[in-house]
Amino acid sequence: MTNTVSIREVAPRDGLQNEEPIPTDNKVRLIDALSRTGVRRIEAVSFVHPRAIPQMADADEVWARSWHNPDVRYSALIPNTRGAERAIRAGFKEIEVVVSASDTHNRRNLNRSTEESLDDITGLIPLIHEAGAKLEVIVATSFGCPFEGDIDPKRVASIVERVRADGADRIAFGDTTGMATPRRVRDLLSEVRPDLLHFHNTRGTGLANVLTALDLGITEFDASVGGIGGCPYAPGASGNIATEEVVHMLEDMGIDTGIDLEELIRVAELAEGLLGRTLPSGVLRAGPRARLV
Amino acid sequence: MTNTVSIREVAPRDGLQNEEPIPTDNKVRLIDALSRTGVRRIEAVSFVHPRAIPQMADADEVWARSWHNPDVRYSALIPNTRGAERAIRAGFKEIEVVVSASDTHNRRNLNRSTEESLDDITGLIPLIHEAGAKLEVIVATSFGCPFEGDIDPKRVASIVERVRADGADRIAFGDTTGMATPRRVRDLLSEVRPDLLHFHNTRGTGLANVLTALDLGITEFDASVGGIGGCPYAPGASGNIATEEVVHMLEDMGIDTGIDLEELIRVAELAEGLLGRTLPSGVLRAGPRARLV
Numbered sequence: 001m002t003n004t005v006s007i008r009e010v011a012p013r014d015g016l017q018n019e020e021p022i023p024t025d026n027k028v029r030l031i032d033a034l035s036r037t038g039v040r041r042i043e044a045v046s047f048v049h050p051r052a053i054p055q056m057a058d059a060d061e062v063w064a065r066s067w068h069n070p071d072v073r074y075s076a077l078i079p080n081t082r083g084a085e086r087a088i089r090a091g092f093k094e095i096e097v098v099v100s101a102s103d104t105h106n107r108r109n110l111n112r113s114t115e116e117s118l119d120d121i122t123g124l125i126p127l128i129h130e131a132g133a134k135l136e137v138i139v140a141t142s143f144g145c146p147f148e149g150d151i152d153p154k155r156v157a158s159i160v161e162r163v164r165a166d167g168a169d170r171i172a173f174g175d176t177t178g179m180a181t182p183r184r185v186r187d188l189l190s191e192v193r194p195d196l197l198h199f200h201n202t203r204g205t206g207l208a209n210v211l212t213a214l215d216l217g218i219t220e221f222d223a224s225v226g227g228i229g230g231c232p233y234a235p236g237a238s239g240n241i242a243t244e245e246v247v248h249m250l251e252d253m254g255i256d257t258g259i260d261l262e263e264l265i266r267v268a269e270l271a272e273g274l275l276g277r278t279l280p281s282g283v284l285r286a287g288p289r290a291r292l293v
Numbered sequence: 294m295t296n297t298v299s300i301r302e303v304a305p306r307d308g309l310q311n312e313e314p315i316p317t318d319n320k321v322r323l324i325d326a327l328s329r330t331g332v333r334r335i336e337a338v339s340f341v342h343p344r345a346i347p348q349m350a351d352a353d354e355v356w357a358r359s360w361h362n363p364d365v366r367y368s369a370l371i372p373n374t375r376g377a378e379r380a381i382r383a384g385f386k387e388i389e390v391v392v393s394a395s396d397t398h399n400r401r402n403l404n405r406s407t408e409e410s411l412d413d414i415t416g417l418i419p420l421i422h423e424a425g426a427k428l429e430v431i432v433a434t435s436f437g438c439p440f441e442g443d444i445d446p447k448r449v450a451s452i453v454e455r456v457r458a459d460g461a462d463r464i465a466f467g468d469t470t471g472m473a474t475p476r477r478v479r480d481l482l483s484e485v486r487p488d489l490l491h492f493h494n495t496r497g498t499g500l501a502n503v504l505t506a507l508d509l510g511i512t513e514f515d516a517s518v519g520g521i522g523g524c525p526y527a528p529g530a531s532g533n534i535a536t537e538e539v540v541h542m543l544e545d546m547g548i549d550t551g552i553d554l555e556e557l558i559r560v561a562e563l564a565e566g567l568l569g570r571t572l573p574s575g576v577l578r579a580g581p582r583a584r585l586v
Binding site: 144146147148149177178179181182183184201202203204205206207208210211212239241242245248249252253254281282283286288289290292293 | 437439440441442470471472474475476477494495496497498499500501503504505532534535538541542545546547574575576579581582583585586
């Protein structure tokens with residue numbers, strides 16, 4: 001098994017996008033605090049229309065005011081050409097775009113078919129490459145769709161094949177509503193392998209999924225400090241895996257993430273204050289196993 | 294990997310013992326509802342002094358009034374000879390006793406050393422066998438102690454060796470305060486193997502631990518419907534793994550538990566009503582992955 005794992009901290013974007021909006025100052029505080037934990041990658045903002053996602057309406061200002069730690073790689077999510085132009089203008093070199101493996105989910109989420117989104121991505125890639133940036137394609141509902149149910153791994157594989165042929169630099173699989181299980185992780189990864197996995201803990205299998213993926217050689221994971229990212233129990237449940245729970249398990253296995261776990265737990269405590277709600281993280285509540293009475 | 298797993302449902306005893314006391318009627322309702330789910334084993338009550346554990350003061354009445362489904366094996370926990378006599382009188386054929394691998398934890402929990410508890414167990418075994426019952430020894434803090442920290446697997450192994458030599462019928466390892474991780478499960482089980490594992494989800498690793506143990510050939514697990522068993526975030530945190538989360542993951546892997554998952558989720562809903570608090574179970578909140586929008 002690997003000795004190191006690369007975690008991308010997604011609380012500032014994916015996390016906050018699924019919470020009640022918080023002030024710009026608090027977003028900056030969260031990014032800056034995360035930048036001090038030793039984490040090597042942070043998904044900082046998304047450049048979306050403020051009417052679609054009011055939580056990210058201040059993305060330009062958040063990014064301009066955040067500390068850009070030279071040891072951290074920051075990324076931004078974009079939905080379209082306009083978003084890509086904003087991300088490039090803001091100086092991002094790592095950009096992400098989402099397409100859903102489920103046509104129904106893609107239509108509900110992006111108001112177009114999966115095929116139409118793939119055509120959009122074909123057009124985005126040269127634009128992003130010309131700016132010297134890289135594009136990661138996140139394939140949402142890779143482990144199942146809340147409308148369609150199971151997604152055939154061959155469908156995910158054909159999407160990956162297409163976007164790789166178009167020049168996409170990286171591929172991530174998103175477990176959009178927490179339908180991944182150890183069995184589904186094995187099924188999908190035996191068909192097609194991503195660069196990175198994004199799991200939710202909606203049904204309790206978050207760390208079991210990470211463990212399964214590690215066993216299959218995956219070494220990059222998204223996670224969200226405190227498990228920020230919407231009440232895991234709301235309809236269309238979110239529930240990102242909590243970064244400190246992932247780091248706690250990995251560290252115990254002798255796998256290095258670069259992250260200082262105690263510092264990360266302090267950021268989770270800060271995040272609870274900023275969001276004003278109890279976050280769903282056991283390691284935040286109970287502390288690491290090494291913390292004795 | 295195995296095709297079947299045997300789950301012992303521990304909510305009526307271990308679960309309720311770590312919650313605010315509820316009326317006798319509600320305990321009977323919970324046991325009876327669980328007896329209809331297809332689960333094959335239920336830890337029903339403990340015969341302890343009512344001053345030590347007021348939650349179990351009505352154990353005799355609860356058991357007398359509960360449905361004894363002939364397809365379910367029911368067990369009782371006892372702390373000493375007096376408890377064993379009560380359990381035998383009540384007709385139990387499966388009896389459990391706890392000893393802690395950590396001397397400090399054993400003293401705090403049972404007011405005597407691990408060695409003294411082992412001597413007590415030596416005396417209990419013939420009494421229980423003469424009554425035609427079997428004794429399971431649960432080794433608490435097997436994966437770590439909140440006072441002492443890591444527990445040497447060799448210490449757990451020596452306790453197992455001793456109680457097996459004394460005639461104990463079965464061995465369980467208890468993850469008393471949620472210190473088990475996949476790594477610790479591998480470390481301990483490579484030294485000594487139990488018949489059954491009892492995990493908590495205090496730090497998010499509950500199902501990852503189950504997965505690891507399955508991989509090592511263990512096929513018996515304790516679990517508690519709804520994750521009943523104390524606020525997982527209280528000091529001395531409890532936080533049993535939720536039976537429906539375990540069954541959900543196993544069923545998806547093609548592993549049979551005999552349990553009807555939808556029926557079990559209805560019992561978890563009932564349990565929330567009986568306890569009057571939101572229980573920490575993702576599958577209770579979000580439903581199985583197959584439940585579409």
